[in-house]
Amino acid sequence: MGCGVSxxxxxxxxxxxxxxxxxxxxxxxxxxxxxxxxxxxxxxxWHIFQSxxxxxxxxxIKLYNFLGYLMDNFTPxxxxxxxxxxxxxxxxxxxxxxxxxxxxxKNIEVPxxxxxxxxxxxxxxEQAMGLVEAFRNKKQLHSRYILQLLLETWxxxxxxxxxxxxxxxxxxxxxxxxxxxxQLEDLLLIFYKNGMPSLEKPYVFNGDFVDRGHDSIxxxxxxxxxxxxxxxxxxxxxGNHEDHIVNLRYGFTKxxxxxxxxxGKRILKLLQKIFxxxxxxxxxxxxxxxxxxxxxxxxxxxxxxxxxxxxYISALRPPKRRVTSSAGMSIDSEADEEWSNSKFLQRRxxxxxxxPFGTRSNFQNRSLQDFSDRIREKVEDEVELCRxxxxxxxxxxxxxxxxxxxxxxxxxxxxxxxxxxxxxxxxWSDPMVQDGCIPNEVxxxxxxxxxxxxxxxxxxxxxxxxxxxxxxxxxxxxFCHNRKVLTLFSASNYYDVGSNRGAYVKLGPDLVPYMVQYxxxxxxxxxxxxxxxxxxxxxxxxxxxxxxxxxxxxxxSTFRVYDTENTGLINLSDWAExxxxxxxxxxxxxxxxxxxxxCKSSEGMISYxxxxxxxxxxKPQTDxxxxxxxxxxxxxxxxxxxxxxxxxxxxxxxxxxxxWKLLSIYLKMEITDEAISDLAVTIDSNNDGCIDIDEFMExxxxxxxxNVQEWRTLW
Amino acid sequence: LIFxxxxxxxxxxxxxxxxxxxxxxxxxxNTVDVREIGTIVFSLGCxxxxxxxxxxxAQVEEDHTGFIHLEKFLPVMTNVLLExxxxxxxxxKLLQAFEVLDKEKKGYLEQEELTKYMMQEGEVFTQExxxxxxxxxxxxxxxxxxxxxxxxxxxxxxxx
Numbered sequence: 092m093g094c095g096v097s098x099x100x101x102x103x104x105x106x107x108x109x110x111x112x113x114x115x116x117x118x119x120x121x122x123x124x125x126x127x128x129x130x131x132x133x134x135x136x137w138h139i140f141q142s143x144x145x146x147x148x149x150x151x152i153k154l155y156n157f158l159g160y161l162m163d164n165f166t167p168x169x170x171x172x173x174x175x176x177x178x179x180x181x182x183x184x185x186x187x188x189x190x191x192x193x194x195x196x197k198n199i200e201v202p203x204x205x206x207x208x209x210x211x212x213x214x215x216x217e218q219a220m221g222l223v224e225a226f227r228n229k230k231q232l233h234s235r236y237i238l239q240l241l242l243e244t245w246x247x248x249x250x251x252x253x254x255x256x257x258x259x260x261x262x263x264x265x266x267x268x269x270x271x272x273x274q275l276e277d278l279l280l281i282f283y284k285n286g287m288p289s290l291e292k293p294y295v296f297n298g299d300f301v302d303r304g305h306d307s308i309x310x311x312x313x314x315x316x317x318x319x320x321x322x323x324x325x326x327x328x329x330g331n332h333e334d335h336i337v338n339l340r341y342g343f344t345k346x347x348x349x350x351x352x353x354x355g356k357r358i359l360k361l362l363q364k365i366f367x368x369x370x371x372x373x374x375x376x377x378x379x380x381x382x383x384x385x386x387x388x389x390x391x392x393x394x395x396x397x398x399x400x401x402x403y404i405s406a407l408r409p410p411k412r413r414v415t416s417s418a419g420m421s422i423d424s425e426a427d428e429e430w431s432n433s434k435f436l437q438r439r440x441x442x443x444x445x446x447p448f449g450t451r452s453n454f455q456n457r458s459l460q461d462f463s464d465r466i467r468e469k470v471e472d473e474v475e476l477c478r479x480x481x482x483x484x485x486x487x488x489x490x491x492x493x494x495x496x497x498x499x500x501x502x503x504x505x506x507x508x509x510x511x512x513x514x515x516x517x518x519w520s521d522p523m524v525q526d527g528c529i530p531n532e533v534x535x536x537x538x539x540x541x542x543x544x545x546x547x548x549x550x551x552x553x554x555x556x557x558x559x560x561x562x563x564x565x566x567x568x569x570f571c572h573n574r575k576v577l578t579l580f581s582a583s584n585y586y587d588v589g590s591n592r593g594a595y596v597k598l599g600p601d602l603v604p605y606m607v608q609y610x611x612x613x614x615x616x617x618x619x620x621x622x623x624x625x626x627x628x629x630x631x632x633x634x635x636x637x638x639x640x641x642x643x644x645x646x647x648s649t650f651r652v653y654d655t656e657n658t659g660l661i662n663l664s665d666w667a668e669x670x671x672x673x674x675x676x677x678x679x680x681x682x683x684x685x686x687x688x689x690c691k692s693s694e695g696m697i698s699y700x701x702x703x704x705x706x707x708x709x710k711p712q713t714d715x716x717x718x719x720x721x722x723x724x725x726x727x728x729x730x731x732x733x734x735x736x737x738x739x740x741x742x743x744x745x746x747x748x749x750x751w752k753l754l755s756i757y758l759k760m761e762i763t764d765e766a767i768s769d770l771a772v773t774i775d776s777n778n779d780g781c782i783d784i785d786e787f788m789e790x791x792x793x794x795x796x797x798n799v800q801e802w803r804t805l806w
Numbered sequence: 807l808i809f810x811x812x813x814x815x816x817x818x819x820x821x822x823x824x825x826x827x828x829x830x831x832x833x834x835x836n837t838v839d840v841r842e843i844g845t846i847v848f849s850l851g852c853x854x855x856x857x858x859x860x861x862x863x864a865q866v867e868e869d870h871t872g873f874i875h876l877e878k879f880l881p882v883m884t885n886v887l888l889e890x891x892x893x894x895x896x897x898x899k900l901l902q903a904f905e906v907l908d909k910e911k912k913g914y915l916e917q918e919e920l921t922k923y924m925m926q927e928g929e930v931f932t933q934e935x936x937x938x939x940x941x942x943x944x945x946x947x948x949x950x951x952x953x954x955x956x957x958x959x960x961x962x963x964x965x966x
Contacts, residue, residue, distance in 0.1 A: 110906070111906060111907060111923065111927060112927045112928055113903075113928075114902070114903035114904070114906040114907055114923075115903075115907070115923045115924065115927040115928035116855070116927075116928035116929055117895055117899060117900060117903040118900070118903050118904065118907075118923075118924070119924060119928050119929050119930075119931060120853050120854075120855060120895065120929070121853070121895050121900055122935075122939055123844075123848065123935075124848045124852075124853050124894075126848075126935075126938070127844065127845040127846075127847075127848030127849050128848065128849050130845050130849075131826070131829060131845065131846075131849040134829045134830065135829065138829075524833045524834065524835065663818075664817075664818055664821055667821075667825075679825050679828065679829055681821065681822065681825045682825055682826070682829065
């Protein structure tokens with residue numbers, strides 16, 4: 092063995108009696124090694140979650156681009172375009188009176204058996220506290236009160252400027268919170284530790300109140316209630332998730348429709364408006380800027396202050412010229428429908444046309460080959476950037492297109508475009524280490540901005556600190572750019588229990604940020620390092636295995652390239668390279684190997700066929716089609732929710748068929764008409780001509796539960 | 807010490823080291839905070855003493871920025887791995903060590919017993935390390951450390 096510099100020679104140990112001191116050293120050394128390995132595992136687990144999260148966002152953007160492409164290239168009367176055009180249409184702006192009528196709550200009766208909180212306006216402190224208490228006890232607020240609350244909120248928000256300006260006068264400390272993402276426990280914990288908003292306790296909430304967590308609507312209600320109570324002491328910034336199109340994918344839409352079966356649609360529609368009226372930024376003492384995402388090299392607070400922020404309903408949808416008549420159904424007729432029909436009957440006319448859908452060959456003729464090539468190119472670009480960002484940083488060739496990923500398809504005035512970009516940058520950007528400013532192609536909107544841009548921006552606007560959120564941080568917060576930028580994230584255990592802390596910031600008149608960290612937990616004692624890592628890790632690995640499984644065919648063909656002699660074996664190095672080249676997640680595969688691959692031949696090679704068997708044991712036997720569907724299940728669900736124009740949770744069989752056609756092109760899958768019809772009929776279990784989206788997605792959840800039998804009968 | 811290395815072997819060791827290094831390279835510029843060096847060395851399967859670590863850091867540190875560059879780290883770490891300079895503690899030795907501390911041969915250690923040794927003898931623990939160890943290893947129900955179980959549970963395949 093080596094002639095190291097250790098104080099203890101282990102070879103001595105066997106000869107002499109082990110003394111207590113030597114024993115202690117052994118144990119200490121062993122334990123420190125164990126802690127280090129655990130830390131390494133925690134790092135890897137973190138990487139996994141982040142990669143998958145960003146990869147999911149990429150998928151969302153890709154989907155959106157695909158739909159945008161369809162909009163660009165199909166004639167207005169084509170079926171495909173009709174199916175999705177509504178999400179690209181500007182929200183029909185009507186006179187305020189019409190809106191108020193549509194959202195009228197007065198006819199909604201609150202039944203006697205309702206045991207939740209009652210609200211009367213104007214709100215009082217007791218009522219706001221009462222709401223917090225009620226939600227803590229898992230009560231739900233009645234839709235009548237929600238609509239009333241939202242209406243009041245809307246009225247207030249309309250009067251607010253784009254940029255809130257506040258000051259820490261009279262030695263008041265301002266508390267700033269980052270992303271909450273529907274995690275009510277964290278908000279309650281913040282209130283518990285820091286006190287609720289009041290005249291003495293001003294708060295700024297920096298966006299992303301909704302999506303992912305289970306209590307998004309409750310968080311909104313609480314925030315809006317306090318906003319109404321203390322309009323000069325509670326400030327809300329818009330986040331990129333305060334956006335109805337993003338909500339379709341990330342769970343908020345579903346949460347509202349599930350909790351409010353009767354009036355969920357209206358609540359969502361009203362929220363659409365409210366989100367667009369949320370202020371975009373907050374400035375404290377003219378020195379500290381608080382925004383959700385970040386900045387770019389062109390961010391100009393002067394422009395931001397002047398825009399009509401409510402025109403920008405969704406960041407994923409650039410503003411259109413106001414279309415006068417052809418915009419479709421007016422709000423009035425929707426309202427009439429609402430009042431007269433029950434849930435099952437109220438369905439907008441199907442957007443399908445009487446003529447049957449064109450054949451697949453027709454479809455092909457519409458130059459979709461161009462599109463698939465283009466998509467491949469874009470993917471290449473995205474992957475390159477993603478890889479660059481996560482692992483190495485090489486100088487990137489800036490001569491390829493820097494165009495935004497999101498398609499802009501209407502004739503915009505330059506002004507509107509410019510404004511839209513300003514807002515997009517504010518809500519979607521992330522800081523980077525190097526100088527400069529490049530488009531954020533991982534997220535698909537906003538930029539990556541460097542320390543030089545921060546420097547320039549702060550100087551130009553006479554500011555000293557930029558506080559933003561948007562990115563999850565293990566400690567709940569993180570400084571960068573010479574401590575001029577502070578990232579603040581308030582949703583603890585975001586990826587899984589134990590994954591990260593949350594934090595909030597207190598700012599006094601000295602404007603020196605003081606951080607408070609916390610971690611919501613329902614356990615009576617805190618998890619040890621070992622336990623929390625283990626749990627989160629298991630969860631991350633499960634997700635990762637699913638992803639690997641979903642890419643089985645690609646992985647297999649890549650392994651075969653390395654395994655020229657067809658031995659079925661591949662060495663560790665090659666395995667890691669091959670996996671990364673297929674998965675594009677930028678993960679440390681070598682570090683993860685021992686958790687992902689348990690079968691190994693004696694020379695340290697990996698038997699990859701055996702490995703696939705290992706992965707497959709945890710999942711049902713599938714063929715290529717199901718594998719692809721499983722991989723894209725989030726996208727599939729998103730498309731369904733888009734097609735479900737009236738947010739009823741149902742789509743017609745005909746629309747369902749059309750959607751599969753769309754999907755088959757997007758996913759480049761063969762799907763025959765027959766297969767689709769079979770699918771449709773099977774899923775429509777109660778034969779009423781429409782399909783319950785949740786029921787459909789249930790098929791994928793059953794797969795998760797390894798329930799092969801039940802799952803097979805559904806398909 | 808002279809070694810005859812095949813190219814593939816050296817390349818493999820390098821990849822292993824780079825993978826571990828990069829996990830802590832937060833700014834993706836091939837540097838890590840010097841305070842993470844211990845973790846990296848340990849996670850590569852080595853068992854240095856505290857003195858070893860100080861020496862190691864002295865070798866790889868060039869300025870006092872508090873950051874270590876990959877180009878300095880790689881050759882030094884490569885030698886460490888190839889020479890097996892900080893070999894692992896065999897499992898049976900570890901068990902023996904616990905048994906030595908367990909004077910009464912109870913099969914477990916009381917928290918106070920373990921604390922006394924860890925914080926007074928050898929390469930002493932900080933209070934933080936001690937607290938962490940106790941939380942991690944103490945049996946929930948009986949409030950003692952069943953060292954045999956602990957060892958079994960926590961020896962993991964180290965090959966990366």
